[in-house]
Amino acid sequence: MNRKQFISLAGLAGISPFFPDIPASGNQENQHKPQTSVPVIRFEKIKLNLWHDWTITRGTAKFKENVFVYYERDGITGTGEAGHMTAAGQNAERTIRELKQLIPLYKKIHPFEFYDLPEKANQIVPGLAPAKAALDIALMDWIGKKLQVPLHSFYGLNPGKEIDTSFSIGRDKPEIMKQKVKEAAPYHIIKVKLTNDRDEEVIKIIRSATDKPIRVDINEGWKDKEEAIKKIDWMAKQGVEMIEQPMPVQMLKETKWVKERSELPIVADEAVHTSDDIPKLAEAYDGINLKLMKSGGLIDGYKMAIIAKALGMDIMIGCMIESSVAISAAVQLQPVARWLDLDGNLLISNDPFKGAKFIDGHWEMPQENGIGVSKA
Ligand code: MG
Numbered sequence: 001m002n003r004k005q006f007i008s009l010a011g012l013a014g015i016s017p018f019f020p021d022i023p024a025s026g027n028q029e030n031q032h033k034p035q036t037s038v039p040v041i042r043f044e045k046i047k048l049n050l051w052h053d054w055t056i057t058r059g060t061a062k063f064k065e066n067v068f069v070y071y072e073r074d075g076i077t078g079t080g081e082a083g084h085m086t087a088a089g090q091n092a093e094r095t096i097r098e099l100k101q102l103i104p105l106y107k108k109i110h111p112f113e114f115y116d117l118p119e120k121a122n123q124i125v126p127g128l129a130p131a132k133a134a135l136d137i138a139l140m141d142w143i144g145k146k147l148q149v150p151l152h153s154f155y156g157l158n159p160g161k162e163i164d165t166s167f168s169i170g171r172d173k174p175e176i177m178k179q180k181v182k183e184a185a186p187y188h189i190i191k192v193k194l195t196n197d198r199d200e201e202v203i204k205i206i207r208s209a210t211d212k213p214i215r216v217d218i219n220e221g222w223k224d225k226e227e228a229i230k231k232i233d234w235m236a237k238q239g240v241e242m243i244e245q246p247m248p249v250q251m252l253k254e255t256k257w258v259k260e261r262s263e264l265p266i267v268a269d270e271a272v273h274t275s276d277d278i279p280k281l282a283e284a285y286d287g288i289n290l291k292l293m294k295s296g297g298l299i300d301g302y303k304m305a306i307i308a309k310a311l312g313m314d315i316m317i318g319c320m321i322e323s324s325v326a327i328s329a330a331v332q333l334q335p336v337a338r339w340l341d342l343d344g345n346l347l348i349s350n351d352p353f354k355g356a357k358f359i360d361g362h363w364e365m366p367q368e369n370g371i372g373v374s375k376a
Helices: 003-012 092-108 117-124 130-147 174-183 199-209 225-237 252-261 298-310 324-332
Strands: 040-056 059-073 076-082 166-169 189-193 214-217 240-244 266-268 287-291 314-318 357-359 362-364
Touching: 040 092, 040 130, 059 092, 059 130, 076 092, 076 130, 076 324, 092 117, 092 130, 117 130, 117 298, 130 298, 130 324, 166 174, 174 199, 189 199, 199 214, 199 225, 225 240, 225 252, 252 266, 287 298, 298 314, 298 324
Parallel strands: 166 189, 189 214, 214 240, 240 266, 266 287, 287 314
Antiparallel strands: 040 059, 059 076, 357 362
């Protein structure tokens, strides 16, 4: 039956002849795919001002430059965002260069043939690249809007599963750390970055200011497994509930040794970027820190959740300094997480978008279609 015959039959049967998903032509390639127009893909750099100076090893930043991507097709716009790990040599200019390389692929591909898109993007821009995440988030936002479902529904996730997110505090002078604990009042969990230098002292300072659960991020700082397990035993008694990336990525055997003896779960961060990295980590870690800027977006992020689950590993969802766009995208995957570390947009004073709402220590799942964001 051709399209014309179908429409006339549909009309006879009293069915609306408006059926946009039927291909307009007998074009073989498009026969089983929804018909869509040619996409327009735009991007812009936006300066995000920080409420507080952000201190990193190389200096202090007052703002971050993120790149926003808009995927327009069929009168619908999907929005994505790239946030950067400056320490990994990432910045807005590099992202824009990579976007220019990747956009032809996104223009060519049918939007509902996204399964192997991450692989195709990796062939053009290999390795870590937030540009891939920005395009992926924009496309998935578009898909959700096109199908008129929020993305968590598209992925079949229970939107009612909301968990508390942690708020990160860096190493600083005792008074400043105590002050930051006070400022973290809206959060029910504190995450603290340790450096293998007077770790116990830092925990004692935080503990003197709050009785909230503490999670620690060692950022590969511990080099001795015996010492690591001693510290973990002590921290467990101080109400620390999770240890992130305790040892260097390449010390996999030692991390496995620690994990087998640790009463606290050990989570991989630097050791894991995409779904490809997970299988080799299963024996050495209890969980993985999933960040959209590392995975290259939601398609691989969802795949990471499935692979981790199959290997008996738990998921943490983390972020960079990002606006409501990338944070709301990450919140869509919230139901797969055991731990949440999504505080990026709460650190900026001029968020250009609004999306998921932060209420009483946790993110409410947006009910709007796609990732659930709009212009602020
Ligand atoms: Mg980390």
